[in-house]
Amino acid sequence: MSNNKTACVTGTDRGIGLAITKSLLREGYTVYAGGIMEHNAEMDLLAEQFPNQLQAFVLDVGSDESVMNAASFIKSKTSKLDILINNAAILGDTEKTVKDELNFEEIQHVYNVTALGAIRVSNALIEPIMNGGKLIVNISSEAGSIGNNRREAWFGYCMAKAALNMGSTIIHNQIRKEGGRILILHPGWVKTYMSGTWNDAGTYTAEQAAANILKRMEEYKDTLREMLFILKQTPEKNCLGKTKDGGEDRMSDKTNVLLVGDHTDAPWHPLEPAKQELTRILGEDFLITSTEDYNSFTKLDRKQFSLCISYTDCWNRDLSPEQTSGIIQFVAGGGGLLVIHNGISVQRSYELIQMIGAKFTGHPPYQTLDYYGSVENHPLLEGVEDFSMEEEPYMFDFDPFTKKTVFLEYEFDGNRYPAAWEQAYGLGKVIYLQPGHHAPSFKPEAYRRLVLNSARWLSASTK
Ligand SMILES: NC(=O)c1ccc[n+]([C@@H]2O[C@H](COP(=O)([O-])OP(=O)(O)OC[C@H]3O[C@@H](n4cnc5c(N)ncnc54)[C@H](OP(=O)(O)O)[C@@H]3O)[C@@H](O)[C@H]2O)c1
Structure with missing residues (x-):
């Protein structure tokens, strides 16, 4: 022996x-x-x-x-x-x-x-x-x-x-x-x-x-x-x-990420400026493949991508049942889904609302918002100071069935509202980040760090 x-x-x-x-x-x-x-x-x-x-x-x-x-x-x-x-x-x-x-x-x-x-x-x-x-x-x-x-x-x-x-x-x-x-x-x-x-x-x-x-x-x-x-x-x-x-x-390769958004039919949130910012923020650790082809959801394979980022702008278009079931199977099977700002538009069915954890209900006008960490020592907030930025105050109705942790809030009209949360879905994890309306939304250092923490956390805990 x-x-x-x-x-x-x-x-x-x-x-x-x-x-x-x-x-x-x-x-x-x-x-x-x-x-x-x-x-x-x-x-x-x-x-x-x-x-x-x-x-x-x-x-x-x-x-x-x-x-x-x-x-x-x-x-x-x-x-x-x-x-x-x-x-x-x-x-x-x-x-x-x-x-x-x-x-x-x-x-x-x-x-x-x-x-x-x-x-x-x-x-x-x-x-x-x-x-x-x-x-x-x-x-x-x-x-x-x-x-x-x-x-x-x-x-x-x-x-x-x-x-x-x-x-x-x-x-x-x-x-x-x-x-x-x-x-x-x-x-x-x-x-x-x-x-x-x-x-x-x-x-x-x-x-x-x-x-x-x-x-x-x-x-x-x-x-x-x-x-x-x-x-x-x-x-x-x-x-x-x-x-x-x-x-x-590089003894381990970059983690592959699929970024889904819209170039041709993007009424408010075109993908390219966000993609450029995300590449700057995540580029050292992640290799981003971007697409506006929602059929990529149908064949999302965790062996190829451990993380998917939704920056979709599909407020008026539904996902097909195949696309819906593809993204759900990806997350439920152990994938990570990072939904940024308008990426929540992907919730075109009740199953998708449940997977993301809340339903978008509308927003008051774009304005200066103050953001505050709402959970002490949460790993996603590591290195993230409270910050302010011009942003749309997105509002949500929360799905009561899924257990989620709201770790960031913003102040609007004297009240605090959820700005980011994470939840498990099957074997996978989902994070929603409310800021991200356009390229300037990705400029504050604290938010860049939050995006990076989120991508790392999702890909680490879901592989
Ligand atoms: N876990 C992680 O995520 C992580 C990340 C980065 C690096 N590391 C590194 O990986 C190595 C192993 O850590 P681990 O995660 O396996 O932690 P661990 O389970 O606490 O192992 C550390 C070992 O070192 C022993 N030890 C402590 N003081 C000692 C001493 N004075 N003389 C001899 N042995 C002593 C501990 O013995 P007792 O248990 O009996 O005290 C234990 O067996 C460490 O160098 C750590 O810094 C770990």
């Missing part, structure tokens, strides 16, 4: 580290699995299953002594390691902003484990690594990207992951002269206990994330001359990287 290959994985008590350990064992590796727990029933079970391959040991990557003991143990068993996977990390506080009383001791603890842990372990094991496969895989995070960070809290984790990326660079620069390399990977948004409680909203299971990581590792381990940098990614992406020598490695 053994393939004579050896790997060391840290943070193996649970989550991605445990899943990587299991996968490597199944592939025949001898795995040195370092977990912080003294007794772990899962490890005991694996030890029974893979008695000659699993070497489990207690490891606190935050402690010099523990890492030195672990390294002595590993070196007493083997002189070479094919891979070291630095996975152990802690998240720490994710709430406190610069306006709160920050706990610097806690931030330092997160930094010590999440950033220095990987450097400490790499340092202690550099000899067997360079005698072996010369490959270190550091599990980082999009949270470590400085350029793409929109968070207002998460000091410990974001700073630690950014530092981990830098520490990895420094190691890489040294070992690459002898054929060594570091691969930094973001595992995507994963269902684990990382935040302290079970996060079921993640895109991947730990097993899927582990499979993705091992796949990337296999793809890049021999060809990688330079380290991969994390650029930016959406939650649904595995990792996007850029090689130091300039070539871009």
